[in-house]
Amino acid sequence: MRIELLLNGEKHLVEVQPPELLLDVLRETFGLTGAKPGCRNGDCGTCTVTVNGWPMKSCLMLAAEASGQAVVTVEGLGDADIQQAFVDKFAFQCGYCTPGFIMNIHALSSKHPQADEATIRDWLQSNICRCTGYEEIRQAVVSVLEGKVKGM
Amino acid sequence: MYWSGGTEIITLGRVNLVYTEAVIDLKHIPECRALAVNDQSLIVGSALTLSELYDSRVFPLLGETGSGVADRTSRNKITLGGNICSQFIYKEAVLPLLLTDSDLVIAGPSGARRIPIGQIFNGTLRLGSGEFLVQSVTDSQYLTMPHFSIKKRKVAAIDYPVVTTAAIRTNSGIRLAFSGLCAFPFRSAALERLLNESKLPVAERVGLAASQLPAPILSDMKASAAYREIVWKNVLIDILTTLGE
Structure with a gap:
């Protein structure tokens, strides 16, 4: 089946199989490997992208469902504050979870620029960091929400 | 097979x-995406996401219970x-609909019908062949009643429940519904009668509560039946204290 994806701001017509996951189409058809396969079960969040501005686990979404939707991967973020904040706060170790966290937090800062601690925790619980760098990640989130990120 | 969020499939x-x-895919049926108040009723489309329900704040008990x-x-x-x-036993989003005696709109090959949830949900939603859930319809009077929703997990913040409890205080007493306690979500009239028996001390009501359960308490890797019962009874005390006393 042919779907139309608005992917990282560019319109694409692409042939997909009906059961293909968005994650696999992003990685294999478009070569956008920022969305990582982790659990492939909706548990770890490392495949998170945004769909119409909301974080979405691309392993829990068929590519067909994304037809006509605006999908952004970490490659499409450009110079988002949260990327610099991760550098400033040393918010990664092995880095495998980083794109998923960044996409989730980017959406959080967009949808809830005044997010309180409970909202931050609620959203961040969607992603797992096996290096357990959660405190540094939380600091990166707070620095973005408080507008304290240094210029890139 | 019908597809809504599709996460379980x-x-x-x-x-x-x-x-x-x-x-x-049901998401493109407008009625399944409805969120509106009509004739003193709140209509909630079945294809609304749990996040949308939480963020909308229109039915706080439903939003909060779903957020677990x-x-x-x-x-x-x-x-x-x-x-x-869901094929899983918890189905926690049904609890507020049970507590508010909501109606469900069901559609299928023979058309659409509206039916009280108590007549079609008995542990699971008893859909006929080819039928699917379109909407819930809830009397608006329930939306602002004092409520309580809590999910007790074994350890982690994200997990299936040891027991999830939702409750509201109506003019006629406290209503309670549970998930994870038995092998299916339920609301029990007999249990509510007991727990609203204000002549008995709270501790005595809670002590008798297990005798009114519709099925044995679940025992699995999340919690033994004995542990579940202790957790559940502590939750009951919290609810009766918060909503009733």
Whole structure:
């Protein structure tokens, strides 16, 4: 089946199989490997992208469902504050979870620029960091929400 | 097979516990995406996500109870209808609908029908062949009543429940519904009568509560039946104290 994806701001017509996951189409058809396969079960969040501005686990979404939707991967973020904040706060170790966290937090800062601690925790619980760098990640989130990120 | 959020079909399909040759996506049926107040009733489309329900704040008890399911990003995909029709036993989003005697709109090959939830949900939603859940319809008077919703897990912040409890205080007493306690979600009239027996001390009511359960308390790797019962009784005390005393 042919779907139309608005992917990282560019319109694409692409042939997909009906059961293909968005994650696999992003990685294999478009070569956008920022969305990582982790659990492939909706548990770890490392495949998170945004769909119409909301974080979405691309392993829990068929590519067909994304037809006509605006999908952004970490490659499409450009110079988002949260990327610099991760550098400033040393918010990664092995880095495998980083794109998923960044996409989730980017959406959080967009949808809830005044997010309180409970909202931050609620959203961040969607992603797992096996290096357990959660405190540094939380600091990166707070620095973005408080507008304290240094210029890139 | 009908598809709403699709998260369960994808995850169970991955381990060959679900197989389908085709799916019908319900998300593009406008009625399944409705969120409106008509004639003193709140209409909630079955394809609304649990995050949308939480963020809308129109039915706080439903939003809060649904917010205990999975994690925030997953709830951006998991829908009300998908949760209620889940193969898993918990179906926590049904609890507020049971407490508020909501109606459900069901559609199928013979058309649409509206039916009180008590007549079609008995542990699971008893859909006929080819039927699907379109909407819930809830009397608006319930939306602002004092309520309580809590999910007790074994350890982690994201997990299936040891017991999830939702409750509201109406003019005629406290209503309570449970998930994870037995092998299906339920609301029990006999249990509510006992727990609203104000002549008895709270501790005595709670002490007798297990005798009014509709099925044995679940015992599994999350919690033994004995531990579940202790957790549940502590929750009951919290609810009766918060809403009733």
